[in-house]
Amino acid sequence: MGTLQDLIFRINRNAKDTKGIVRQHKIPFAISNTIRVAFFIVFTLVAFLWATDIVEYIDPFKIYKPAVVACGGWIFIAAILVGSLFIYRPWCHLFCPFGLVGWLVEKISLYKIKVNYDTCIACESCANACPSSVMEAILKRDKVIPDCFACANCIDVCPTKSITFRVGKRDKPPEGKFAAKK
Template sequence: AWIIFLALVFRLMRREKITPKTRQALYLTASFIFGVVLGADPSSMGTVKDAIVLYGAKGVIFPPRLIALTVFLIMVFLANKFICAWGCQVGTLQDLIFRLNRRPKDNKGIWPQYKPPFALTNTVRVVFFVTLTALAFTWAFDMIDPIDPFKIYKPAVLGLGGAVFIGALLVLSLFIYRPWCHLFCPFGLLGWLVEKISLFKIQVDYQTCIACETCARACPSTVMNAILKRERLVIPDCFSCATCIDVCPTDSIHFRSGKRTKPPADKFKPKAQAASGNE
């Protein structure tokens, strides 16, 4: 099911056919099939969490989980964070909720939506990952289990504290893009590292780009600004949602293979500043 669905989305991405309505329909389909129908397991997050907890608490290496983790990371390598973007039960649910608070063109929130700095969100995620590992190895404690958001698909094992946490997470998803993925998910952290060498990714054609920055404003996070201007050493998570492709007025953004290029030095300078620099 994963391979077929992700192959379909990949084809739509390559053909640049993902519109706001298509995007919502795909997220709804993914969360229903992979969550409601197939259940909470397997999940990309669970492969990392279980590997850490099982080895830390019991010294056990569970090969099926490691194989699944390897397969999921290969998916990230082939197409930029595709398993997180379109195949994760919780990721697609968060994304769907976020899109419900968007205008019809999916370029702005109905109610204000916020883009926390990546330095902040990634620091929280790294600290969470380190704490998860330390508690597993020191006290054999699984800190994710009580608040595991994937339990939304098997509520019979969900405690009150977990229900409150997941409820808050889903409400937060209206205003912040994929909060679990950016702040807590251990696979999200590993996937962010692997996506640096992904084969297919969002790229900008600077020959036709008019530097209007419509894509960066419409992007649900800060990543498109980083991809567009290439001013940062570190590029945030890109979830290949194709919002940037859809809103670009000059069809200058594509999902394709190859190395990202950098814009001309004065591409995004204010016109007056660029003109004075040429005098």
């Protein structure tokens, strides 16, 4: 499902995969993650209090088993797929319980996107090309870093080859390196 959303997102992308042909939007992480946490809480409460799995009704993975999707499920799935043209992986960012857990576990991931600030020229091409707000959060020293989907867009566009995906702690950018562009 993640790959399908990714493919749909790429349909509405320019040839260099740096921006949308029709404008694409990055929902601020504070908003998307609040919705995802709220959905997780509601989903958990409903499951424990009424023994009902609300994901069962809207589960977009059922697109691969269409005979069991109800009418409401099709409306939700269609909204996710159309939304994928304009927002990167809306199901993952806004609803997916596994996505939420994945974001938390990513904090202790061995592999991370890392920037070599000695060679970085602060052009911010990586932040612009990132389909999410991850690179921007990394460069701006945000305390909360959104989920990175390891798509490698940032690596591909960096003119100085300063970005790598490798083992180790992520360095913070030097104070003020990107401040002028805030």
